[in-house]
Amino acid sequence: MDEPIERLIEYFRALPGVGKKTAQRYAFYIIENNRDKAINFAKAIVEVKDKVHLCKECGNYSSSEICPICQKRNQKLVCVVQEPKDIISMERVKTFDGVYHVLFGCINPLENKGPNDIRIKELLARVNKNGVEEVIMATNPDVEGEATAMYIAKLLKPMGVKVTRLAQGITIGSDIEFADELTLEKALRGRQEL
Secondary structure: OOHHHHHHHHHHHOOOOOOHHHHHHHHHHHHHOOHHHHHHHHHHHHHHHHHOEEOOOOOOEEOOOOOHHHHHOEEEEEEEEOOHHHHHHHHOOOOOOEEEEEOOOOOEHHHOEOHHHOOHHHHHHHHHHHOOOEEEEOOOOOHHHHHHHHHHHHHHHHHOOEEEEOOOOOOOOOOHHHOOHHHHHHHHHOOEEO
8 A cells, every 4th residue: 555545544543442444444535535625634633733732720621721611610619520531521411510620630559640640739729719619529430530539538628628429320430431411410410528
């Protein structure tokens, strides 16, 4: 096969969840469509790399300094998630009116990831600055997510902040990213204080 085609296939294969056959389909889709579509696709990728950065408040990806959620929502209610993609899942619920805080991972000694390796200090500073009343721990319901939630709850309790955990509508060992809207909504409504 021609080198430019092979290179394009390899770039698509590097994407999460994309195998060889899917990468080939993507590559041939680009080849078989008009040049303008390919240029617009490439421009969209470059634009995301040039313009998207972390929101200074929550750590979500945003093209503005402060993301639209942090600009418009209740600052007294903070939902803590592990990754930006978890915000997309939580937003499908449509009933949550608070803001988010992205940790970028969780405490995981097996991967040498401790409390200083995730955005806990930023959360504590935010709680102090904004007079946060409730923090909802929406980390994944696995060992690392639970340990992280408990660690953060211990830090927040002396500050007089109510700390809750999503109710167990989400199965242990799964990722929030894959939960459906109804399960997430029930888990959010049934959250419990830690």
